[in-house]
Amino acid sequence: MDATTTAAPPAPRFNPLLPYFAVFRTDLRLTVQSWVFRLWVLVSVVAAVGYGLYKFGIHREVGLVQSASEHTGVLLRSVGLVTLAFVSLLALSGVSGERGSVADSVLSRGISRHQYFLAKWHARTLVLLGAFAVLAAVVLTAYHFLLEPDVTLGGGVAATLVALAVLAAVIAWGVTVGALANGTVIGITLFWLALFGAIFLLSFLPDPFPSPVRAVTQMRSVLRGNYDPTEVAKLAGLFLTVALAGAAVGLVGYSRKDV
Amino acid sequence: MAADAAGLVVETSHLTKIYQDRQIALNDLTLGIEPGAVLGLLGPNGAGKTTFLRLVLGLHSPTAGWCQVFGRRMHPNAADVRRRIGYIPTNPQFPRGMSPIEYLDYMGRLFGMTRETRKPKLAKLIRAVDLLPQSGQPISNFTPGMTARLAVAASLINDPDLLIWDEPTHGLDVEARRGMLELIKTLAAEKTMILSSHNLSDVDEVCNHAAVLNKGHLIFHGTLQDLKGKIRKNHYELDLEGDQKSIAKSVQQVKGMKEVISAGLRHRRLELKLTDDVSNTGVLAMVFQTLFDNKVTLVTVRSIGMQTETAYLDLVGKEEQRGFARLYQPQAEAA
Secondary structure: OOOOOOOOOOOOOEOOOHHHHHHHHHHHHHHHHOHHHHHHHHHHHHHHHHHHHHHHHHHHHHOOOOEHHHHHHHHHHHHHHHHHHHHHHHHHHHHHOOOHHHHHHHHOOOOOHHHHHHHHHHHHHHHHHHHHHHHHHHHHHHHHHHOEOOOOHHHHHHHHHHHHHHHHHHHHHHHHHHHHOOOHHHHHHHHHHHHHHHHHHHOOOOOOOOOHHHHHHHHHHHHOOOOOHHHHHHHHHHHHHHHHHHHHHHHHHHOOOOO | OOOOOOOOOEEEEEEEEEEOOOEEEEEEEEEEEOOOOEEEEEOOOOOOHHHHHHHHHOOOOOOEEEEEEOOEEOOOOOHHHHOOEEEEOOOOOOOOOOOHHHHHHHHHHHOOEOHHHHHHHHHHHHHHOOOHHHOOOOHHHOOHHHHHHHHHHHHHOOOOOEEEEEOOOOOOOHHHHHHHHHHHHHHHOOOEEEEEOOOHHHHHHHOOEEEEEEOOEEEEEEEHHHHHOOOOOOEEEEEEEOOHHHHHHHHHHHHOOOOEEEEEEEOOEEEEEEOOOOOHHHHHHHHHHHHHHOOOEEEEEEEOOOHHHHHHHHHHHHHHHHOOHHHHOOOOOOO
């Protein structure tokens, strides 16, 4: 062996997880900075503060007892559809909002479609569920102190967990539809039709079948701590399964789709 | 050159792309690109150039056929192959709110480059593309020239072996275009490049190979010399100086040569068309001798027209005229 042989240049060091975290981190930032996200938070805060102060006034000044669990349920019913609309729009625009040469400039680099889709899905899920969890915690705490304190910790956690599981399913399917649709407008139109159409149709179903309206009405007793933990876990598990199924469809479909 | 040993950098076989059973964007394209080639991808709008590039990058999946890059089949999840490719799309767009440093750092992370390799590389590239004063400013305020330079830097951050640039001089002013062409010449010494362009003079200047697409069909693939060889070569313009009578006399003598098809004089400029049957050097020597004998001075001599452009237009024109014949000789021209 020739002692003077030049050493081979070191092989470039690649971290295979870096592309995932690059898209994840960038999407976290872009989601928080988007006007749709800010508008959703603003609408929710204004509704919660306005409604809470109004009921607080009745509770304190008029002397009529206002139950925190009841009015949290009413608030949820009022802003629920708006929340679903905003959350689905934000989820859907995760992939579909980055089309054309912006998507080219990301997907033509060293990132696989799987990593890209997972990063988008995880980022949107984290931001939206995180924001909802914070809003829910603030509302429950504030209403507990301002109104008649009949919300239990366990009931509040159970109700929030179920709502988060529902939102997780909406986000997963939203990201998937956004990834597979050929345009944001057509995607959101189809998604809203499916989502609100399903809610509308399910509300006609008789008692043993799941109805969103009845579920929101039952929220009051759940918040008071009257719930079966097994049923709550089952419900949350069901929606999480729906979320995972949506993500799996998106993962497979997007890895075969032309961008 | 970091190409695979004795292998083609890009190889396609019967590559076909049909969009939603409605539009045939690429039709049975078979070609190979050797290491070190600078391939000019030519064709009119809608010829399938960008579709071809997107298939090479794995952004699109072929409807039929296959495409290999560095010996590996390209598909949307072939991230490890794309680590060796640098790409500039037409009219590159950037994520909003980012500065060049943030954008290049993002691109480096997308290639999986660790901080130790990424940060020094991006600093070097920002300096190289002359964006140091604007390195912290939002990209959204950049001029097209600055945007193009940033796109160049992004395509080089991973030190790629293959560069795919889709119309890199599109929208650039004269100075920026000149700078881009000089950069391509420099990079061509060590990289394999595919350049899609409408500007034939750019291709003529920097490329050594050409592929011509028309309506999704490959009608030529070979060296630029081969492309130019497809047109009539023996067509010259000579600017002359001397006594008008002597010039007229020499033109008459030139016209008398059997190897000269036509010789027209206009304002001391002689347009000369020679037959293809004989060596042009021999005929030109006789013409020069005639001019010398008549005491006429030759100021300039040049080959007529822009040869690449003429050859390209000839090819596209012939392809249009072939009609059903192209069904039976699909690869005749492309060979």
